[in-house]
Amino acid sequence: MQLFNLVLVFGVVAYASACSQTPGTTTTTVTTTVTTVTADDEGEAGLLSANDRRIIRKTWDQAKKDGDVPPQILFRFIKAHPEYQKMFKSFADVPQAELLSNGNFLAQAYTILAGLNVVIQSLSSQELVANQINALGGAHQPRGATPIMFEQFGEVAEEVLAEELGSAFNAEARQAWKNGMRALVTGITRNLKKAEDLADPQTKLTPHQIRDVQTSWENIRADRNSMVSAIFIKLFKETPRTQKHFVKFASVAIDALPENAEYNKQVALVADRLDTIISAMNDKLQLLGNINYMRYTHQPPRAIARERFEDFARLLLDVLSSKGVSADDMDSWRGVLTIFVDGVSPRQ
Incomplete structure (x- = not known):
């Protein structure tokens, strides 16, 4: 050669x-x-x-x-x-x-x-x-x-x-x-x-997508804990074994989760992490660092399957739609969440 x-x-x-x-x-x-x-x-x-x-x-x-x-x-x-x-x-x-x-x-x-x-x-x-x-x-x-x-x-x-x-x-x-x-x-x-429609070669995000996601998120971020909780509850009902990844409330009945302190700590942690990632989308190094951190912390022994991240993204889109996020902004959210999932849990 x-x-x-x-x-x-x-x-x-x-x-x-x-x-x-x-x-x-x-x-x-x-x-x-x-x-x-x-x-x-x-x-x-x-x-x-x-x-x-x-x-x-x-x-x-x-x-x-x-x-x-x-x-x-x-x-x-x-x-x-x-x-x-x-x-x-x-x-x-x-x-x-x-x-x-x-x-x-x-x-x-x-x-x-x-x-x-x-x-x-x-x-x-x-x-x-x-x-x-x-x-x-x-x-x-x-x-x-x-x-x-x-x-x-x-x-x-x-x-x-x-x-x-x-x-x-x-x-x-x-x-x-x-x-x-x-x-x-x-x-x-x-x-x-x-x-604004040209994707960054590293993050794969466009300025247009970043603007749409950050702007729409700013309008609803104050309610992020309740949104994440609703997603978790629905996710656990759809796929009960997913709850087993969270050992501190793995055996708590789904209906009792909203009153469980450990569950609420996890909800707040996920909601704040999501907020941090979205807020950092304009800072390429910080964004990539957050995604890499998520990828690292969800490797074995936790080993959460890619499908669960895809489910979370799907349910988040449902919540965003119910919150009145516009169709154009929803398109940007779909693109961004696909990139996030690929970063946190790449296809094998």
Whole structure:
């Protein structure tokens, strides 16, 4: 198995400064920060075949050595579709004839170069490239970008690469790039979402879900003990053996549980833990820490089955619905609880 180094460009600082030596000229400097990752180049994992990935990387590595390629791609894109120039505020009103000497235009061109580097060098990792495509979709949605724009950009990029590489950009290379751009556009189209709808790669939660859950919870959290108690009572009635996990009130009759001190302590503990997790959803480290703690404390000897957590989540949704939580917020709750259950008790 051959290994290759993926050079991922994580940051780009592109800026233009006027040169005092020659009035009216602009120098554009691009600084990139890189890290190296090892990945398998021979497998078929990822969006494309191993051969397509190899060809795309090889041709791109050749083309990007020429510093004129990124500006030419962006220039021809804008020349072919002048209406898109208005989307770039920093050079929206610059005459086309002056774009190739405009510092802001060049900075944008080399920023695009860095973005292409990230995607191309991430092709072998489904997770990495999915995150990059997700980020691209989220970043361009507020600007009014549409899938057709990415398709048009890909067509222009293909033309410039063909001219730059000549015979090296043969039919096989052209087809590999077509496949790559098709996969990229498909992914971006699927993820061309508002920033609030983009899931965090670690927690899998979106800002939209977090907002909905926290807002609706705030309205009912004062009644959390009674809600959890109602869930436990129903859970114990549905699956009596579940009560046996709680040794301090394992033998107490269900009807007598509300008057049992140990039971009420457990209810308060669970209600407060739920409140803590929901309150911490904006703090990724704290949220993951709470979920990991729950996972650790429910391993053997307690070994509570995943089904019981799923039952608790189902019954909590019933309670939330009875409390008047809106349909939209309920959708967010379903997504969040699924993620919580997966974190506390992963599928085997």
